[in-house]
Amino acid sequence: MKVLRITIPARxxxxxxxxxxxxxxxxxxxxxxxxxxxxxxxEQGQPVADVVVKAQMxxxxxxxSGTSDKKGEFRINGLANGEWKxxxxxxxxxxxxxxxxxxxxKAPALNVTLKKGAPKADPMVEINAELxxxxxxxxxxxxxxxxxxxxxxxxxxxxIYQIEGFIARTYAAETPxxxxxxxxxxxxxxxxxxxxxxxxxxxxxxxxxSGDKAGAKAILDAIDMTQVKDPYTYIxxxxxxxxxxxxxxxxxxxxxxxxxxxxxNELYYYRGRAYVAAEKLDLARADLEKFxxxxxxxxxxxxxxxxxxxxxx
Numbered sequence: 001m002k003v004l005r006i007t008i009p010a011r012x013x014x015x016x017x018x019x020x021x022x023x024x025x026x027x028x029x030x031x032x033x034x035x036x037x038x039x040x041x042x043e044q045g046q047p048v049a050d051v052v053v054k055a056q057m058x059x060x061x062x063x064x065s066g067t068s069d070k071k072g073e074f075r076i077n078g079l080a081n082g083e084w085k086x087x088x089x090x091x092x093x094x095x096x097x098x099x100x101x102x103x104x105x106k107a108p109a110l111n112v113t114l115k116k117g118a119p120k121a122d123p124m125v126e127i128n129a130e131l132x133x134x135x136x137x138x139x140x141x142x143x144x145x146x147x148x149x150x151x152x153x154x155x156x157x158x159x160i161y162q163i164e165g166f167i168a169r170t171y172a173a174e175t176p177x178x179x180x181x182x183x184x185x186x187x188x189x190x191x192x193x194x195x196x197x198x199x200x201x202x203x204x205x206x207x208x209x210s211g212d213k214a215g216a217k218a219i220l221d222a223i224d225m226t227q228v229k230d231p232y233t234y235i236x237x238x239x240x241x242x243x244x245x246x247x248x249x250x251x252x253x254x255x256x257x258x259x260x261x262x263x264x265n266e267l268y269y270y271r272g273r274a275y276v277a278a279e280k281l282d283l284a285r286a287d288l289e290k291f292x293x294x295x296x297x298x299x300x301x302x303x304x305x306x307x308x309x310x311x312x313x
Contacts, residue, residue: 030062032080034102038110040072040088047072048114051090055100058083079107086110093117123157131166143170165189165199172206179210197223201233213240231261238270247278265295269304276307285311 036055040048051068055076068074081102089095093114100107130153138146147170154163164185171182183206190199200219207216220237228234234257241250254271261267272287288304288311295301 030057030060030064030080031078032102033105034079034081034107036076036079036084036086036100036102036107036110038074038086038112040068040074040112040114042093043113043115045113048090048093051088051093051114054087054089055079055084056087058085081105088112088114090114127153127157127160131163134166138170138173143173146170161189161192165202168202168206172202172209177209179206182206183210197227198229201228201230205233205236208236208240225256225260228260231257231264231267235266235270238274242270242274242277245277247274247276247280250274251278251280251283265291265298266300268294269298269300272304272307276311281311 038053040051040053042048047068047070049068049070049072051072051074053066053068053074053076055064056062057080064076064079066074066076079102081104084100084102084107086098086100087095088098094117096112096114098110098112100110130149134146134149137149147167150163150167150170153160154167157163168182168184168186168189171178171185183203186199186203186206190196190203193199200223204216204219207213207219217237220234225234234253238250238253238257241247241253251271251274254267254274257264258267258271268287268291272284272291275281275284275287285308288308291298292301292304292308
């Protein structure tokens with residue numbers, strides 16, 4: 001059998017040995033012959049079982065532990081002479097800390113009453129209230145004030161990374177939009193939720209706004225469209241394709257959208273325009289006429305009628 005040999009340089013070996021000796025010495029100072037006995041009761045004087053009791057000698061690192069039984073009694077063996085900090089804890093009760101002096105290998109009995117713990121406030125109550133307040137303020141046009149609420153929440157609750165997404169939206173809502181800042185904060189949120197479709201759609205919108213149409217397209221192409229609840233980011237992509245004279249590609253995208261969102265009438269309007277760009281005028285006419293019949297009062301209806309009049313010439 002091949003023997004694996006590990007060589008420790010002389011100075012490192014000395015340091016290692018000293019460290020081991022010091023650790024052994026510290027452990028030895030904590031260990032002794034005393035036994036700590038005690039009992040835990042509640043405020044009604046009833047014994048409390050399953051309380052975790054931890055004892056640590058002052059200046060030492062080793063922790064001795066025990067658990068109270070159904071009578072509330074506990075015992076911890078092997079304590080050395082000296083001052084000990086004893087902590088008693090159980091979920092739902094306030095943690096108690098007592099100091100005990102062990103002398104001549106004897107520890108005094110420790111009887112402790114644990115009080116009922118105060119109910120912890122649910123932080124989500126405050127968070128949701130503040131998010132709602134920020135949203136209301138943002139809707140009134142006070143974007144910077146709303147963002148300050150989000151910033152303060154993030155300082156207080158740094159683990160609630162979703163707040164980064166809300167901050168991103170405030171930068172996007174500025175006039176003019178601060179797209180780099182919005183993307184910066186959105187990226188932090190996306191790193192925690194890489195499969196979040198709504199965040200990906202928002203990212204694609206921001207990239208389109210910044211002029212990075214290729215980057216936006218790459219994101220949208222990678223999304224499972226069956227998971228999309230709102231088609232309007234894809235509609236914007238289709239508009240970009242139409243403006244780039246890529247009518248066939250735009251029409252194909254809008255056809256897929258219609259399969260998933262058959263009640264979104266605007267899709268017929270935009271597909272009609274895509275067919276115009278692709279010079280498929282009969283298909284364009286059919287879609288535009290259908291759109292006008294389905295949504296005669298829509299804001300796009302006037303433009304659809306104008307295009308239809310041009311197609312008749």
